[in-house]
Every structure is written in C-alpha cells, then in structure tokens.
Amino acid sequence: MSKYLGKRLLTLLGAASALSVTVGAGLSGAQAAELKVMFQGDPYEITIITDVAKRFEAANPGTTVQLINTPHDAYNEKIGAAVSAGSLPDILQLDAPFLANYVWSGFLQPVGDLLDKALVDDMTASNVAQGTYPIDKALYAIGLTDSTVALYGSRKQLEELKIRIPTSVDDAWTRDEFEAALKTLSTAPGVKWPLDLFRSYGTKTEWITYAYEPILVSMGCDVIDRTSWKATGTLDGKACVDATTEMQNWVKQGWVVPQSAGQNQFYAEGRPAALAWGGHWFYAEANAKMGDDVVVMPLPKFGEKGVSPNGTWIWSVAKTASDPAAAGKFLSFMLQDPAYREAYKAHAGFPGLKSFAAASPLYADKGAMAVAFEQAGKSAVARPPHPAYPTITLAFQNAMTNIFDGADPQAELSKAAKKIDDDILDNDGYQPFGQPE
C-alpha cells in the first residue's frame, strides 16, 4: 500500500511539474526580437529610448527592437550573467571606463564603420577618448553625452567673503587659492563644512575614482602608469602619497562633509556646506533650490594644470551581434533623433557631440555650465583604459575610503598598488597591454 502510495504521488508530482512547465512556457515572453538592446538609465531615458525604438521600427519595417532595460545598480552583474549564459544582446550600453575590459574580453566590435560618418565626425575629443580602445585605436562606442565634475559655490557667499570666482579653466584656482578658500569658508558664519566631496556616494558607485583621480593627476601622479601599466611605483609613489595625505588633511581639519551626512548639504536649509565638488548633474539639484546664486567653477589646478574627469554610459555593438549593420543603423538613428536629443537637453545632459553642445544653451558660451563644458576640451582625462580597470577602481576606492577614515596613505596606496599589479600578473599582463609597441 505504502509503495503504491509513493509511486502514485510521485507520478502526480511529476505531472504537476510538467503541467507547470507547459503553462509556464505558454506564459513566456515574446521571443521574436531581431535586435536586442540592453541599457540602463534614468526614467526619462527609458521613456525616450522606448519611443525612439518604436520610431525606428516604423521607419524600418521588418526590423524589431527588443529593449532590455536593466536597473543601473545591477547592470554589470547582468552583463556578467548574460556572458555566462551566452546571451549577450546585439547592442549594449556600458560605462566608459569598463570599455577596455569588454573589448579585451572579446565582447565588442568596432563601430566606426557601422555608424554614420557625420555622427563620428561630430564627436567631441573627450567622447572619442571614452569610446576608443588604446591597443588598436579603434572606436568601439559612442554616446550623445559625456560627463564632468565641477566646483559649485554660492556667488553671494563667495563675493561677501571676497573670494575670487574663476570664470575659465585657465583661470582656475591654484592649490594655494583653493586651500585658502577652504580656510576662509571654514570660519564663515553658518558654514559647517567648507567642502562637499560627496563621500556619501560610497564605494558602490564609480564616484571615488571618477571624481578624485583627477586630483591625483593634477598633482602629478596617477592610479597606474599608463605606459608600463604598473601601479607600484606610481600609485604608491611620493606624488600620490603627498596628494592623498593632503586630501586626508582636508578631512582631518573638518573641512569635508562626512559620508553619513548625505548628498544635500550644499543646498539644504542653512547651507551647511559652502562648496560642492559635484558632477554636472548636480547643477539641476542645486539650481532648483538656490536659483541663480549657484556659481559653477572649474576644478582647481593643483599642479601645472587642472584635470577633470570624463566618461559616461555609451553605446556599443556586441561581437556576436546578429546584424551589426542594423545595430549601427539603430544607433545612428537614435543619436540623431531630435526628440532623443531634446530629452537629454531638458535634463542638462553634458554634450558629447559638437552639434548637441551648440544646441544646449546651458553649456554654450555665457551658459551657466559653460565652464564645465570648457573642461571637456581642455582638462578632461579618461580613467585608465585598461582591462584591469574593475580591479583598479575597486582597489583605489577602498584605499581612498580608508585614507579618509584616517589610515596611513603610504600603506593603503601600497596595498592597492599590489592588488592591481597582482591582478595584471594573474592575467599574464592582459597582453598586448604593457608590451612594447
């Protein structure tokens, strides 16, 4: 009886599972997409990309676009899963500093010949730099936009304290001027912290490498030697140790908004933070609360020249794309779509195309963010275009966090440099990187 019971119920269980699979297959999503596009973005970007895809389908009968919208915070994990499952989409958006890793891993193909030539010619130098693989110098990705970091202040406050307001990259504060300004602001009425470095973004984002590496470069060092591709001797060299010690000193003096204070101290009630070392997107937030009092200044020249970051989410074509020509056609269509450009313009998108810059009053001459756009042409330095970048950024972020928290800069940078070099060694130097040209 019990044996009978076992067999019958197991059969029933099997049947139930089979039924579930059958029903499940019936519930399965549409499979007929010919052009799969994986992307992430703010809600307005999702809306406009969805609209553009519909317009592209209408203009190209027979071509179907399947959009794979993925939350920003989990994008790289999703790419990893797609690679493991052998299901990379035809077109994928990627964060610019990860491009070298993706190209080296064999995921992407050059897009220069797939895109409209006019579009490629329209790219700013910074945009070309963020999409170019340094080994074959080919263009692997393109974007309508780019990014930068600027220094934000209150015009009224700076004028009252008689602190000079720089108006161009060439006119940027020197290291001494910057520190003098911080000192003056630290004693100004109502100021709790003279500078918000947005430490609250934490290590989950790219912020630390993106926004702080330019300080190191401006002070004469870098996170890695860009010729030999070795971190030891560069990241833990004297120049970088001095630079990070100075940054640590800002924190020790109580000049920097702590990580726990959030991201609103520049414009919150009473304006506890006097200056903000913020991304171009921060202007909209600050302007919404402070109006025209917000003044945008170039990043300081800590050494011979000022250095600013660049790079944002850009579009590439997978090596496994079923129809690369159609993928290029879609990207050309999207990047020239008037409504697509208008949406980014309305959200203060930082121009990566010259024609887009000309049509963006915010970044044009006399525009509130003109000096930020000037940086893209004069002081932008891309993060290290190397396949080890995921390790580089993680090691540097951890080191900087510990240094800000009071750890010894030399020890932390040496540890980070070793971690980076070990990863490169573990991958046999990521050849042909590091080989004589």
Place this chain on the structure above:
Amino acid sequence: MSTVVSASTPSPVAKVSAKPDIGAIVKFVAVLIIALVVISPLFLLFVASLKPDRFQILADMGSFRAFWVSEPSLQNFADIATFSGALPFGRYLLNSLIILFCTVLGGVFLNSMAAFVLAWGRLPGRAVVLTGLIGLYIVPQESIVLPLLSLVNKAGLGDSFAAQILPWMASPLYIFLIYQFFIQVPRDIYDAATVDGASPFRIYWSVFLPLSLPVLATVAILLGIETWNQYLWPLMVTQTDYARPISVGIASFFGHDSVYWNSAMAASVMMMVPVLIFYLAFQKWFVSSFISSAVKG
C-alpha cells in the same frame, strides 16, 4: 471598624498609585522607543511619497521636516501607477501578485505532497533522500543563480512568469517543516482511512491537509515573504516589463546621475501596502509561523 481597616490597610488601588511600577514604566518606554525606531522609517517613506518634488525630499533629509509634508499630493502615485509606458508600476505590482499567488499555491501543494510521500510512502532510500534534502537547504541561492539561468534559458523560459515561479516552489526547508508535522500524525488515522477505502491522494487531501492547516499557513507565509522580496533572480531572468516584478522595477529610479526619490518612495509604498494589509489581516498566523519555523527549522 471599617474606617480603622481602611486607614491601616490601604486598598490595592491606593497602593499602586503610591508606588508606581518602575519595571512596567521602563518596559513601556523601551517598547515605545523600539516602536518608534521601527515605525519612523516607514512613516518617513509614506510622507516622502506624498512630496512630488524630489529635490525637496533631498533638501528635507537630515531634519525633522523629512517627517512632515505641507502640501500632500498623490501625484507620484498617479505618475507611476500605469500599465503601459516606460515604467508601468501598475503592471509590475500585478506581476508580483501573480508570481506570489502561483508560487505560494504551487509551493504549498508540491511541498506538502513531497512531505507526505517522505513521511508515509515506502520509498527506497527514504532516509538518504531526507538527509540529502536537509543538506540542500544550506546551498545559498546566489551560488545556483548562473547555472539556473542557463537552464531556464535553454528551456526557453527566459523572461517569463514560469521562470520566476517554478524554481522556487519546492523548498527543502518547507518540505522538511511539513514532513515533521506529518510524521507526528498518529498511524491509526492513516490506517483508519485506508480501511475505509481511501486512496493515498484522498488520504493526503481529505485527512492530512485539513489537519495541517497551521504548518501550511506557516509555509505559505514564509514562502510568500521570500517570493515578494525576491530581487536577484527576477533581475537576472527578466528582460522586459512582461513579467518584471515591482522589486526590480523600483531599482529603475536609482539612475546613474540621479535618484528619483519621489517615485522610488511612492513605488516602495505600493510594494509595502499589500504586505501590510496581509500582515494586519493575518497577524496571529504571522507570529505563530515565525515561532514554529524558528523552533522547527
């Protein structure tokens, strides 16, 4: 006489008012603080969801104004509670409910059947199966995500409801929980049903299931919470809005440049409300389910 007694022996009421119970006051204050700590983030979430200006939400953070809304508006909810468009949260919520309903219903059914077979069936190597089952429980979900994704894709189930329901219906923990309950049922009950001519399925369905309502409620509640809070798996397996649940949808408001706190807060309230309603309606079951799973699991 009575006057003398009342003067020398105070009534219990008079005794309480004269000597307050310090222990009870401390306990009350402690409970109040804990309640405030638990409720304040939920209250802040609710208040922020009524502020349409995301910059205002940010500006208010860090002050008591975060807990106050001067001009409450349902605009955030109106903006996102749609069934089409870029981020259709009405659809996401419906998807979550469909996934929840199917997983819990199927899960209770499958787990209890498996437990019944293990408890009362004469299977070869039953002890080994049972041991293996318990061993499976220690395998973390994260470690099987990639092979499972590959399997699901090969089965043609990518971007589907089935991909989110089938892998999580059966669970070693829940089979074991129900198994423990089933083996405590007296053999006489099983034998009596057999003598009456009931088939094994009839015994399972008409005798054991009605007897097992408490443990089935425990499984339904725990499986329901687990399913509702799933993030990693639906993130990996869904490609489009077709079967995307609300937990993944909310993450879309955390963009690369900005966080859309107003929409994220409204979406979080939308995700929280069904759980709150369910919890308030079945509070007693929730408490007993957590106690029983803690003891037996």
